[in-house]
Amino acid sequence: MKKLMLIGKVACGKTTLCQYLTNQSIKYKKTQALEVTGNIIDTPGEYVERRQFYQALAVTSMEADIVLLLHDPTDMTFTLPPGLQAMFQRPMVGVITKSDLIKDESQLVRAEKNLALAGANPIFKICSMNGEGIEELIDYLTKDTE
Numbered sequence: 053m054k055k056l057m058l059i060g061k062v063a064c065g066k067t068t069l070c071q072y073l074t075n076q077s078i079k080y081k082k083t084q085a086l087e088v089t090g091n092i093i094d095t096p097g098e099y100v101e102r103r104q105f106y107q108a109l110a111v112t113s114m115e116a117d118i119v120l121l122l123h124d125p126t127d128m129t130f131t132l133p134p135g136l137q138a139m140f141q142r143p144m145v146g147v148i149t150k151s152d153l154i155k156d157e158s159q160l161v162r163a164e165k166n167l168a169l170a171g172a173n174p175i176f177k178i179c180s181m182n183g184e185g186i187e188e189l190i191d192y193l194t195k196d197t198e
Contacts (some may be wrong), residue, residue, distance in 0.1 A: 062097030065149030137171025146172030
């Protein structure tokens with residue numbers, strides 16, 4: 053699998069996805085600083101929530117092949133900055149997390165729109181708790197695009 057950098061708001065599912073992809077037990081853990089597990093860079097949610105940390109994200113992304121922008125569709129308080137992808141020299145893939153908690157289609161539509169406006173393409177819908185959609189994400193991340 054390619055080297056990944058996971059970004060997104062606090063509690064959107066970055067660490068849980070990292071745990072799933074690295075076959076660790078799934079348990080809540082607040083990421084306080086950049087953490088590297090295998091080929092995954094897990095970033096604190098504050099890095100995407102506060103513009104003063106954008107430079108740290110841009111610099112760190114140079115160590116990754118792909119930036120994964122994660123978004124919790126049940127969180128109605130956060131909108132990703134349009135054009136966020138422009139600060140990275142890497143492709144940005146959107147990941148809608150917590151698909152098992154989606155209560156109506158409007159949550160999914162809003163999440164897809166926010167990720168697309170941020171510049172993420174393609175966009176995957178997953179659940180790290182039950183594995184839904186993760187196989188498709190892994191297939192994309194492991195395919196040879198060269």
